Amino acid sequence: MRSSGQVGVVEARVFLNAELGVSDYSDLSKGANTMSSSSSSSYCKRRIVGAGAAFGALLVSMAAAADPRPWQLNLDKGVTPISQQIWDLHMAALWVCVVLGILVFGAMFIAIFRFRRSKGAVAATWSHNTLLEVAWTVVPVLILIGLAAPATILTREMYNATGSQMTVKVTAYQWLWRYDYVSYDGKPITRVPTIYSRLAWDSNAARQLDSGISPYSVVDKETGFHDYLLDVTHPLVIPAGVKVRFLITADDVIHGWWVPDFAAKRDAIPGIMNDAWAKVDKPGIYRGQCYVLCGQDHSAMPIVVKVLPKDQFNAWLAEQENAATLDKAARTAQAAPQKPDPAKG
Numbered sequence: 001m002r003s004s005g006q007v008g009v010v011e012a013r014v015f016l017n018a019e020l021g022v023s024d025y026s027d028l029s030k031g032a033n034t035m036s037s038s039s040s041s042s043y044c045k046r047r048i049v050g051a052g053a054a055f056g057a058l059l060v061s062m063a064a065a066a067d068p069r070p071w072q073l074n075l076d077k078g079v080t081p082i083s084q085q086i087w088d089l090h091m092a093a094l095w096v097c098v099v100l101g102i103l104v105f106g107a108m109f110i111a112i113f114r115f116r117r118s119k120g121a122v123a124a125t126w127s128h129n130t131l132l133e134v135a136w137t138v139v140p141v142l143i144l145i146g147l148a149a150p151a152t153i154l155t156r157e158m159y160n161a162t163g164s165q166m167t168v169k170v171t172a173y174q175w176l177w178r179y180d181y182v183s184y185d186g187k188p189i190t191r192v193p194t195i196y197s198r199l200a201w202d203s204n205a206a207r208q209l210d211s212g213i214s215p216y217s218v219v220d221k222e223t224g225f226h227d228y229l230l231d232v233t234h235p236l237v238i239p240a241g242v243k244v245r246f247l248i249t250a251d252d253v254i255h256g257w258w259v260p261d262f263a264a265k266r267d268a269i270p271g272i273m274n275d276a277w278a279k280v281d282k283p284g285i286y287r288g289q290c291y292v293l294c295g296q297d298h299s300a301m302p303i304v305v306k307v308l309p310k311d312q313f314n315a316w317l318a319e320q321e322n323a324a325t326l327d328k329a330a331r332t333a334q335a336a337p338q339k340p341d342p343a344k345g
Contacts, residue, residue, distance in 0.1 A: 075087055075090055075260075076260055076261060078260065078261045078262065078263055079261045079262070079280050079281070079282045079284075079286070080261070080262050080263055080264075080278050080279055080280055081279070082154070082157065082158055082262075082263045082278075083260075083261060083262060083263035085150075085154050085157075086154065086263050089147070089150055089151055089154060092147065093147055096143060096147070158263070158276075160277075161243075161245045161275050161276070161277040163243060164243045164244065164245035164277055165184065165185055165186075165242045165243050165244070166181075166183065166184045166185070166238065166239070166242050166243070166244045166245065167181075167182040167183045167184075167244070167245045167246075167247060168180070168181055168182060168236065168238070168244060168245070168246055168247070169182055169246075169247045169249075170236075170246050170247065170248045170249070170257050170268065171249055171250065171251055171268075172248075172249070172250040172251065172253070172255035172257065172268040172290070172294075172301075173250070173251050173252060173253075174252055174253050174294075174295065174297070175198065175199070175294075175295075175297040175300045175301055176196055176197060176198035176199075176301075177196075177197040177198075177232075177236075177257075177301070177303065178194060178195070178196055178197070179194065179195040179197060179236045180194050180195075182247070184317070189317075191320070191321040191325060192317065192320045192321060193320065193323075195234050195236060195237075196233070196234060197232045197233060197234050197235060197236060197303075197304070198232060198233050198300070199229070199231075199232060199233075199300040199301075199302060200218075200227070200231040200232055200233055201233065202218050202231075203215075203218050203227070203228050203229050203230075203231060204300070206218050206228060207229070207299070207300075215228040215229075216228070229299050229300070229302060230287055230302050230304075231302065231304060232302055232303070232304045235285070235304035235305060235306040236303075236304070236305045236306065237305075237306045237307075237308060237313065237316060238280070238305060238306075238307055238308075238313070239307070239308060239309070239310045239313035239314070240280055240281055240282065240283045240307050240308065240309050240310060240313070241279070241280075241281050241310055242279065242310065243277060243278075243279040244277060244278055244279070244280075245275055245276075245277045246264060246266070246275060246276045246277065246278070247273055247274075247275050248266045248267070248268050248273070248274045248275065248276060249268055249269065249270070249271075249272060249273050249274070250268040250269055250270045251270060252270065253270075253294050253295060254267065254268065254269050254270070254292055254294060255267075255268040255290045255292055255294050255301060256268060256290050256291040256292035256294075257276075257288070257290070257303065258288045258289060258290070258291040258303070259278070259286055259287070259288035259303055259305055260288060261280075261286045261288075262276075262278035262280065262286065262288075262305075263278070264276040264277070264278045265291065267292070268290075268292075280307045282307070283307045283308055283309050283312075284307055285304065285305075285306055285307075286304070286305045286306075286307065287302065287303065287304055287305075288302070288303035288304075288305070289301065289302055289303060290302075290303070
């Protein structure tokens with residue numbers, strides 16, 4: 001299978017061949033020789049246009065290769081109100097920087113080229129301009145206030161986990177995540193088993209030394225998604241449209257629980273309980289990663305959160321509770337002493 005970049009190169013070659021009148025890429029040299037022997041100016045123009053189009057197609061192919069995952073140039077907007085507000089604030093700060101950069105570097109280059117000594121420019125004799133000094137003091141202050149005010153309000157909202165309908169405790173270990181469902185809709189959850197979420201077995205096998213398994217062969221069998229070091233054995237499952245509070249801690253090493261699409265990012269430190277929250281309206285699979293360089297197996301700490309519609313999540317939760325109940329009944333039956341047979345005689 002060709003990558004998008006390879007496809008783009010092939011498209012560029014095909015376009016160039018069409019412009020040069022050759023039917024196959026192997027005949028490109030032949031076509032080029034034919035052109036070089038021609039003195040027609042129109043043919044030269046076609047050659048220039050063809051080369052330009054090929055270069056443009058190559059740039060398009062590079063843009064196509066700029067997939068949001070491997071060639072991402074900007075932040076994802078995310079799927080929660082907090083993440084989308086962060087994205088808006090990030091873009092506002094970016095455009096302020098762009099405008100300031102254009103003004104500052106534009107004025108600098110104009111001064112360098114227009115008022116250079118070789119053109120006979122003479123330095124001005126004045127040293128202070130009160131109006132200008134007031135302007136370049138007041139304007140940056142107003143810009144900072146304009147960016148800091150919404151950022152402060154947003155930061156306060158990020159830490160406001162009140163009103164959560166569900167609570168999940170996240171505990172980090174070397175090298176896995178543990179998820180415990182604490183409560184849902186105001187009721188404690190006691191029968192859902194703990195979820196241990198570790199690196200998927202196919203990725204773990206491929207990353208071993210001398211495994212002979214290519215990482216590029218690790219893909220999701222259903223979707224074809226290349227999920228090497230991105231998938232886990234058991235994802236965290238949460239309902240859509242529900243405000244979920246995450247209580248985050250660690251057991252034996254410092255980690256960081258981070259799902260970018262949720263804008264949920266907190267340190268996982270032994271002995272300390274941090275919290276974050278997310279309300280995801282769009283069902284789907286969302287991925288994250290430990291953002292702290294926690295050790296040699298840092299790459300073995302991916303995070304996968306599966307968001308289900310609320311009715312499907314309720315069905316999944318009931319299934320887990322029933323399975324736990326049946327398992328407990330089976331263990332009780334095995335542990336119960338056998339009733340002795342009645343004595344004969």
